[in-house]
Amino acid sequence: MFCVNTLYKRKKIIIISSIFIGQIILFSVLFSFQAVNNFIINYINFPISKLISNISNVVILPFGEFFYAFIGIIFLTFLTLILKIIFTNRKNLIKRIYQFLVFLNVIYFIYMLSWGVMYKKETLSFDKSKLVIETKVLKEIYCSDLEKAIEVRKLISENDSMTTVKFTSNLDDYNKEFLKLQYQLKNEKWLKNYHFLKNPHYKLSFISSIQNHLGILGYYNPFTVEANLNKFNTDLKQPSTLFHEYGHQMGFASESEANFLAYYLGTYSQNPDVRYSIYYKSIFSLLRAIYRSDPYFVKMELDNMYPQITIDRKAEINHYSKYDGKSSEVFSELNNQFLKANNDEGTISYSNYIQLVYYLYQTKKAKPN
Template structure:
């Protein structure tokens, strides 16, 4: 009798999970429903930041750790015949709860109106990208002279909290025709508890949709870190797509009065442009790299050193799985910057 009841419960929760997949897939095709979830996000992010921002460590990471321990415990119990049936039932409940919560708080934002539809159409030619690359090379060289260095002449950050506050302030200056989302004054940037592991994954930061915390890897070189903070801040605003978060991060940092944040943004933009050019004109990219200032070359070597020291299986595994995740959410994947570059080119056309 108990076996029959347990079987029916498992079948019920499996059916609920399937129904959720179908329901949220249908929701993603209906713009008025997607708009509802956008408005819901504006409400829930305030509540989440009120609840979790004051905690001095990443509460979202603690939740992930506890969930991981629970799942490991349940998986171990799966190998015991007496408890297997009940364990499957519990796992289905956890999956249903986690999936529903994720979609309500974050997942549906991947289907909001793309930023690109708000920008004028233009052809993204190789020559335009080359011109922009030279522009941002010049900007990067100039701004790099204004930032602080360590004893090895590498760009460093002396006051991270000031830059985090600057990012929040710059959210308020975003063009209204691109961003109608509410900025916040609440600092909810948190160094990830998984920082040392993250260094081996290629993941620079991530947004926690369950706590509205922007996690970052505190071990990153400064040239990576500051733009990463802008990027994760863009997720906190409600921009789910990775390349759109890059673009909003660009808008946050490019006009900043803080030279460190501005340099990190200009340098990221330059690297993105060169990355989009290299397969079409490798010599141009080589020449651009040779024309880096001595200071920029030191930063580039520092980045390469960081990457080399943290290469391995985890880097390849997370790069592969992240690429699949991005594509499953109607994004281009992590191996290309073309969408960010197209947004950049279209935006620059407005300001010509």
């Protein structure tokens, strides 16, 4: 009887393990067909995410962090029980492993339908392989954005090199801006498979202090459809971060696409704080891209940068350098590997973001006035 029970339990382990492997294969095959992706996204993912968003928006607190904590507790409980059984009594080992594998199967299934599919869908309708980036054009974009950054910086109060710039508007103001600006995307026919947010909302993370040390400005929780912000971000970082996380809520999964969305919408904003946050990030992203082919140009620009922007940059560096450390480096690398596993380009390079900004510039340039 004991042998029969043991064989039956081991058979269950094999079955549930096979289901997990089967899920990986099944999703890989299904997501290779764009028609399937479009159906899942438009008829399953978006409708469910809207429903969950309406529910999670009722709660002011970051509900998703409780969910993550709950998942973490379950995971650690299983791990502790399995290790305890291994080193003491192995009587219930197979049973615990089976339960743990069931748990993994459920989480993996929910994740793939809620977020994994978003990395596989087509968001851009132009062929990026035919896009040839010229340094001289990147410099044009940089100079244009720098001019706009200087213009809007003059509208913002002064600060010294040890104090980060202070904005008069707040997150609620940026939220209202995004609600209006998102419909600008209708003008760009080369963007697809996203949805507009009827009631965009943000949450201030409970673990903001930890995020500081991990180098996290904000994150999107696909399980609870929440945009969670680090409440200790500088004023300069907050508008672009909020728009970025809302980009994820709209269905732009990759970091580059979310960054581009923030840039695209932010440039249309009537709020000077939003525009400066966007252009500030843009000019230094463009300089990093230009550096590959013309480091001398970048050095000259940094040495002769508009004084207030230089002061802001020094203040930002001073602020965030307090939290630099090994934990930040480790998390950055782990996040980088996660993004690459989902066909994203990772955190080390945002070259795709530059490609999108480049394409937008060329598209606008080609349009007749």
